Amino acid sequence: MSYTAKDPEKRPLLALVDQASPPDVAAYERGGGFRGLRRVLAGMSPAEVVEEVQKSKLRGRGGAGFNTGLKWSFVPKETQKQRKKYIVANGDEMEPGTFKDRMLVEGNPLQLIEGMIIAAYAIQATHGVIFLRGEYHLGLERLKIAVEQAKAAGFLGTKILGADFDFELIVHPSGGRYICGEETALITALEGRRANPRTKPPFPQVSGLWGLPTVVNNIETFSNVPHILANGIDWYLGLSACDDGGTKLYGISGRARRPGVYELPLGTRMGVLLEECAGGMQDGYKLRAFLPGGASTAFLGAEHADIVMDYATPEKAGSRLGTGLAILLDDRASPIGMIRNLEHFFAQESCGFCTPCRDGLPWVEKLLIEIDEGRGTPDDIARLEDAARLIGPMGRTFCAHAPGAIAPLASGLKLFREDFERLVAQGRPSEGASPAQGHAA
Amino acid sequence: MPDVIDADLVETILDMAHHDVLPRGACIEAMKIVQDRYGWICDRHLKQIADLLGMSLADIDGVATYYNLIFRQPVGENVIMLCDSVSCWVMGTDGVREKLCRKLGVKMGQTTEDGKFTLLPIVCLGHCDHAPAMLINKEIYGPVRPEDIDGIIEAHREKTS
Numbered sequence: 015m016s017y018t019a020k021d022p023e024k025r026p027l028l029a030l031v032d033q034a035s036p037p038d039v040a041a042y043e044r045g046g047g048f049r050g051l052r053r054v055l056a057g058m059s060p061a062e063v064v065e066e067v068q069k070s071k072l073r074g075r076g077g078a079g080f081n082t083g084l085k086w087s088f089v090p091k092e093t094q095k096q097r098k099k100y101i102v103a104n105g106d107e108m109e110p111g112t113f114k115d116r117m118l119v120e121g122n123p124l125q126l127i128e129g130m131i132i133a134a135y136a137i138q139a140t141h142g143v144i145f146l147r148g149e150y151h152l153g154l155e156r157l158k159i160a161v162e163q164a165k166a167a168g169f170l171g172t173k174i175l176g177a178d179f180d181f182e183l184i185v186h187p188s189g190g191r192y193i194c195g196e197e198t199a200l201i202t203a204l205e206g207r208r209a210n211p212r213t214k215p216p217f218p219q220v221s222g223l224w225g226l227p228t229v230v231n232n233i234e235t236f237s238n239v240p241h242i243l244a245n246g247i248d249w250y251l252g253l254s255a256c257d258d259g260g261t262k263l264y265g266i267s268g269r270a271r272r273p274g275v276y277e278l279p280l281g282t283r284m285g286v287l288l289e290e291c292a293g294g295m296q297d298g299y300k301l302r303a304f305l306p307g308g309a310s311t312a313f314l315g316a317e318h319a320d321i322v323m324d325y326a327t328p329e330k331a332g333s334r335l336g337t338g339l340a341i342l343l344d345d346r347a348s349p350i351g352m353i354r355n356l357e358h359f360f361a362q363e364s365c366g367f368c369t370p371c372r373d374g375l376p377w378v379e380k381l382l383i384e385i386d387e388g389r390g391t392p393d394d395i396a397r398l399e400d401a402a403r404l405i406g407p408m409g410r411t412f413c414a415h416a417p418g419a420i421a422p423l424a425s426g427l428k429l430f431r432e433d434f435e436r437l438v439a440q441g442r443p444s445e446g447a448s449p450a451q452g453h454a455a
Numbered sequence: 456m457p458d459v460i461d462a463d464l465v466e467t468i469l470d471m472a473h474h475d476v477l478p479r480g481a482c483i484e485a486m487k488i489v490q491d492r493y494g495w496i497c498d499r500h501l502k503q504i505a506d507l508l509g510m511s512l513a514d515i516d517g518v519a520t521y522y523n524l525i526f527r528q529p530v531g532e533n534v535i536m537l538c539d540s541v542s543c544w545v546m547g548t549d550g551v552r553e554k555l556c557r558k559l560g561v562k563m564g565q566t567t568e569d570g571k572f573t574l575l576p577i578v579c580l581g582h583c584d585h586a587p588a589m590l591i592n593k594e595i596y597g598p599v600r601p602e603d604i605d606g607i608i609e610a611h612r613e614k615t616s
Contacts, residue, residue, distance in 0.1 A: 110540035110579035148487075148524045149536070149580055151593040189483045189522030192578060206479035206508075208521040224476040267542035267583035274584045309541055309579075339583075341542055355544040359578060449547050 017276050017291045022046060024253070025277040026241040027234070027261060031121030036156055039167045042124040048169065050243030051128050054135055055177040061091070063136040063243070070242045070250045071259035076104055076195070076232030077308065077336045079325045082239075088219040089137040089227045094180060099139040100228040101130055102204070103236055105146040105153075106188060106195035109308035110359060111341035114263040114275050115233040119146065119153035122237075123160035127183065129236030131169060132243055134181045137229055142183040144233075145200055148190045157185050192363035196413050197230040199365070210367045211413035234263055256281030256324040264323060266292040268342030269299040275339070285320035287340065299344040303429060307336020309356050310418025312425035313343070332425060348444040349430040350437060353423055354382040360419035368411040374401055375419055385434065388442040395434050399427055456493050460503050464488055468507050478508040482518055486525050495526040523577065531566045532615045536577035536590040543579075546586035546598065554601035558608055571612060 022029040022045070030037050030045045037045060054063055068083025089099065103126060107115040118126060130142050144161075146154055161183055164170045172180045186204060193199045194209045201223045203209035222228025238260055242250045250259045258280055264287050265275040271293030278286070288294065288301070295301055303313045306323065312333040314321065321327055328335050343352055361375035378401050384390045404410070406420030427434065437444050460468075468485040472478035485504050486496050493500065496519060505515040519525045537552055552563070555574055559567050566573040582588035585597030591611055599607070 107581050108578055111542045111583050112579070113581040113583045116581040147581070148522075149577070149590060152595075186484065187487065188524075189487070189518075190524035191522050203483065204480065205477070206475075206482040206510075206518065208517055224480075265584070267586060268545045273586070305541075341545070341583075343545070347545055352541060352545065355539070355541050359540055363578065449545055449549070 017278065025261060026245075026253075027118070027125070027237055027263060028121075028275075028277045030125065031117060033117065033121045036121050036123060036160070039124065039163045039169075042122070046244065047124055047240070048128055050240035051132055051169065052175065054132055054243055055175045055179065060136050060138055063132065066247060067136065067239065067242060070247045071254075071257070072235065072238050072242060072250070073258050073325060074232055075234035075238070075262070075338070077109065077310075077334070079335065082231060082235055085219065085231070086133065086137050086229055088217060089229060090220065092138065094138045094140050098141065098226050099137055100223045100226060101134045101137065101139040101142045102197075102200065102223065102228055102230045103130055103142070103144040103233050104195060104197060104200055104230050105144060105150070105233045106192075106200060107147055107150075107233075108192040108195055108363075109310065109337055110356070111267050111305065112265070112308050112337040112339045113267075114265055114337065114339060116150055116153055117263070117275050118233055118237050119150065120156055123153075123157045124164065125237045125240060126157075126233055127160055127164050127169070129239035130183065131164075131174070131181055132239050133229065133231065133236060135179055137227070139227075139229070140180060140182065142181060143204060143223070144183065144185045145194070145204065146185060146187055147194075148188045150187075154185065154187050161185060191365075192359075193365045193413075193415060196415070199413070200230060201228060208365070210365045211415075213412065253279055254281055255279035256322070256326075258325060262323070262338050264291070265339030266342065267339065268304075269296045269344040269347075270294065270342060271296055281322055281324035283320050284318065284323055284340070287323065288319065288342075295342075295344065299346060301342060302345045302347075302349065303343045305336075305341045305343075305422060306333050307338050307340065309341070309359060310414075310421055311336040312421040313429050314425075315429050333421070346446050347449045348386070348446040349426060349433050350382065350386045350444050351446065351449075353426045353430075354379065354386045356422050357382055357419065360415070364415060364419075368416070370405045371411045371416040371419070374405040375416070377401065378405075378419075378423060385437055386444055388437065388440070388444075390434075390438045392435075392438055395427070395438060398423065402427065456497060458499060460489055460500055461492065464492060465503075465507065468504065472508055479510050479514075482508050482510060482515055483522065483525070486515075486519055490526060494532075495529050501527075529566070531570050531573040533571060533591055533611050534573045534575060536575050536580070537563075538578070538580045538582070538586070538588045538590075539576040540579035542583035543587040548587035550601045551587050551589070551599050551604065554604045555608075558604050571615060572608070 072082045073079045198212040199209040218228040262280045276291040357379045361379045364371045366372040402424040471481035588597035
């Protein structure tokens with residue numbers, strides 16, 4: 015069984031993705047593109063579009079997992095002429111270990127654009143922005159070309175497909191900062207400010223970019239929308255292996271034979287991803303643990319190697335689905351070294367607004383350096399536990415950066431307790447703290 | 456580096472500002488296009504952008520220094536960004552970093568004496584299936600092995616000589 019063969023029926027998101035040469039408007043339409051948008055503009059009301067997306071059980075693919083149609087339904091019901099509104103694609107993709115949106119943007123940018131146009135119609139937005147991370151140079155180039163092509167073909171601009179609907183779309187390359195992936199920080203960045211998150215409420219759907227109603231969705235989320243509208247709710251629900259709708263872009267990085275991105279039914283088992291898609295671990299390496307969906311998800315031990323990767327099951331096991339792209343910890347890398355690397359990232363990327371995050375995370379990193387380099391004491395382990403307890407819970411800080419930072423630390427302290435204690439007792443640096451280079455496969 | 460920003464860039468910046476709700480909405484992209492041409496954002500250019508967009512110098516410098524990809528110091532002709540995030544760490548980015556530092560004779564954050572290369576750490580480049588990854592200017596590399604470094608660096612040295 016092939017997990018990468020092109021199949022619009024089973025793997026709609028990647029069906030037309032071509033990273034060497036993305037489809038132009040004609041090729042996209044030949045492959046079924048713009049069918050969803052045509053159906054919408056041929057007679058559906060905005061409310062009907064929102065309802066259909068809500069019933070399809072599409073949930074946010076950026077990590078939070080909120081029902082997309084429900085999110086759209088919170089936007090005030092006003093027409094385009096009554097109020098300016100925004101639709102924003104979150105393509106910041108700076109979560110370490112995550113590389114799915116890059117594939118969608120580089121390989122089929124028109125799918126994203128069609129999803130945004132449909133979403134714009136649903137909430138009656140007049141303006142759209144694609145926020146793309148600044149390092150995605152190829153993606154930026156291809157997105158800009160695709161926007162121009164869509165404009166020339168009459169899918170963007172005024173009176174789209176003859177309907178009473180106008181929509182203008184621009185691309186914003188980010189200045190580069192992890193926190194821009196948080197939707198209120200992203201909005202602040204688009205206003206030309208330091209991207210500190212804002213308090214919620216008010217939610218962006220009511221007061222977002224420049225104080226106007228704004229919907230921010232992940233690139234993968236938008237890329238699902240055309241398929242729902244083109245093929246219907248039942249078809250979309252049927253793609254999934256769990257209660258929620260659709261397929262998911264899953265991925266594996268680390269010491270697997272074939273790391274990559276794979277489109278599979280939502281709710282596929284981790285064992286299928288690791289063993290069948292990624293070809294298992296490289297020779298000489300065993301799976302020790304993994305972060306199921308990016309750096310800000312808690313470690314799961316090897317006993318969860320066949321866990322169902324839907325929204326609910328990883329949460330029951332103490333972690334989250336997150337972005338759905340798993341990072342593997344093998345038996346030859348030091349878990350303390352890995353946590354040290356993660357906390358360096360989170361300490362560096364804290365926006366600095368809230369004290370527990372700004373001061374607490376560098377303190378956590380320093381303690382981990384001491385332990386990793388063989389200078390730690392048993393008290394340092396207790397201090398890390400205190401920090402996790404004090405910084406981690408939601409509500410101690412403004413946004414989810416600190417809870418996300420603490421997830422791999424708190425879970426790692428439990429899962430790798432013996433490693434921590436042994437390092438402190440032996441008083442010398444951890445082995446595998448700096449994994450050697452090389453693809454065995 | 457000219458004292459004032461070239462007229463065509465000024466025109467682009469004013470055009471972007473005009474199309475935004477407030478002119479400041481264009482400030483990040485304005486700094487990026489100025490940097491694309493001159494390599495980095497010097498004090499004089501920063502002041503000029505601030506004036507064009509109706510911002511104070513302190514305000515715009517706060518924005519400039521917030522973002523990874525806006526340089527407020529001179530950089531070399533080639534900017535190397537080596538991923539130091541978790542997937543690349545697992546796959547051996549530490550060895551690549553050591554080799555790069557030795558080859559170029561610099562530490563992370565420094566520029567070579569001949570001004571050819573600046574070496575910087577960067578967070579996850581979204582190239583984790585090809586870890587360890589690095590970006591040189593706009594070109595992505597991966598998986599990079601320490602033994603690949605000599606060839607990659609020499610190729611870029613020739614391109615900019």
